[in-house]
Amino acid sequence: MRSRTELNIRKSFFVFLLAIIVSISVASTVGAHASSSGYSDIQVGSDTMQYHLSLVEHDLLQIFPDKADGGDKISDKQLSASLGALTKLVDDGIIVTGDGKVGTAVIVSAKHEKRASMDMIGIDIRYKFAAPVKQYLVQYNFFWYSGVDPAHSNYATIQVGGQTIQQVLGSQNYIVQIQGPGAGAGNPTMASALASKPIVDIAAANSWQNTLKTYVLMGMEHIWSGLDHMLFLFGLLLASEQKVAKIVKLITAFTVGHCITLVLSSLEIAYLSPKIVEPLIALSILYIAFGNIWKKKESARVTVTMLFGLIHGFGFAEVLRGTLSGQMALPLFSFNLGVEIGQLVVVAIVIPVLLLLRRVPLKINWNLYASGIIGVFGLYWLIERIVSQ
Template sequence: MWNIRKSIIAFALTVMISLTAASSAGAHFTSSGYSDIQVGSDTMTYHLSLLEHDFLQIFPDKADGGDKISDKQLAGSLGAIGKLVDDGIIVTGDGKVGTAIIVAAKHEKRASLDMIGIDIRYTFAATVKRYLMQYNFFWYSGVDPNHSNYATIQVGGQTIEQVLGSQNYIVQIQGPGAAAGNPVNASATASASTTKPVNEVSSNATGSWQNTLKTYVLMGMEHIWSGLDHMLFLFGLLLAAEQRVWKIVKLITAFTVGHCITLVLSSLEIAYLSPTIVEPLIALSIVYVAAENIWKKKESARVVVTMLFGLVHGFGFAEVLRGTLSGHMALPLFSFNLGVEIGQLVVVGVLIPALLLIRRIPLKINWNMYASGIVGVFGLYWLIERVLL
């Protein structure tokens, strides 16, 4: 009787701790923007896309539509937008600040999201051998330190992808003039920014694809590691497999096949499911796998359901890529998916030895049931939060 009471108390404490952790984790909606940049010998054209919700946080005037801003107001506020751009983006050519002109600002749809598109043109007095671009929007002012910007840079006939964030916000771009054989004072450029994170971008084909591969592989790995809901779903699958190799292979393979399909379809904007639907479904998948672990179902049905939920998680993974690929999607898409799979394998590789070690500890409780209960508490909390909020 005493053992039953201890089990109940332990489970109650576990639930309380889980609810506290879940409330701090929440959903993983992120602030993001896009930059489409074309680099010329003495000009740079820059199309900046920001989520309308994010833009309103820094827009100096009150929106004429409450939580919306009209195209008419945008067109009449080019001066104010120009000041925002001057603070948010700094572009220099061979150490000299370029003249920025705001050509237009209007609403646009990108990745099925409402965004504000700003066209900027930078001009320089002479041919530029090396550009330096510093992107400061949102994190520099403390508005959102987690803001990311997905930059597509076209220079010298090559397309380079860069992901800009609070720890990675300066890009050096070798101009077409330097690519044609003009010398570059690399030491002078480097000395100006030795204490800041700098990405080097050139028109060299080998360097550009390697940089894209590295950028998107790391992004995929970071995305799955930062998504506690994805991690808990994987943990639930490992609990379902009961540390049996063949069960693990079947369930992880089913999940991988599922999320790869929708990751590709959604990233290419062939299929789309709103985050307001995807996020609750991801939480529901966590609840379901936890419930299955406690009240076991047929093995074949579990594999099918796992693949179906993998389809849902794939839409969640693809939110990072939607709107970034713009016609040259093969390498970024492959690299991001590779990063997700590497990140997933690392998680599985860490959890399996830990679970095997725990199974060897003589415990008087059903460890698998308790752990599944913890997973279920997280999922249930997120499901309620994401449906109601």
């Protein structure tokens, strides 16, 4: 009579064959964290605006007016020779008005720079107006306006009137309203005309409530939009066999792990390159899938889950690296809170579904089959991320 282990091995083999047929085509077209990001450092004067735009070099290549000399790099020679084309690109991507009059962008310089340990292109832009401005409007259109990346985010640090204000710009809030230094009430006619637009009033945005809301939502969106993080979490729920004690142990271990590296990496105290992090995240998915199939010991699972939590924390922190300046505690706390809320929502949805499937009168080990499919995704991403580098 065959042993239980032998049956599990045979069963897992067929599960993986089925999983490959069902999901390999899906895995080949689904990404994990492909959204682009950028930074805006804006200094507001009475009749001038100095705008430093930083975009990841790899992302800028998608919209760069001239083709790269080779590979995924833009040479210094290309940058210096493309200021005219970059000016047109900036005019389409950023619209700055002062009291209703459109400002003209002048590209002062464009050069390679390092930010948050990433290779970026920094573009210095200057806007000059004929008279002191009471109200500025900045409309940021890069990537999502053209449909290149609707999930693109830009982390803006705005200095005006002795204040430093941070704001996250996205496809749902891409217009920033800024009072000029020393200005009184804004132009009510302009505000009324643009009431239907997704405007961020910097005066209102400069509050702890807005910061809390912005970064909590960012954390929730990040966990939900990252299919690799979601599949790892789903694998943990399968490993728990829907038992409360096991769920608490595994989720706590994962949370403790990613909280540690999220904080250290966001504050730029510790850093691990995405070239290392991304394959390890894929490996974590593969590990949890194999662990579910071969029934690893619970103590080993908890320890390894926390170790992989440390790796996932570096992945979470890529969103915040380079964005935290000045008051860091609230954005960091809020983003982490958002990640935890996102996890709890996933748990609250998945557990009842798994419990319901257990009641289906079919002799199918749902945990085994689901783990097999998760394993295929993990294996595919592991190979893809190693080969691509």
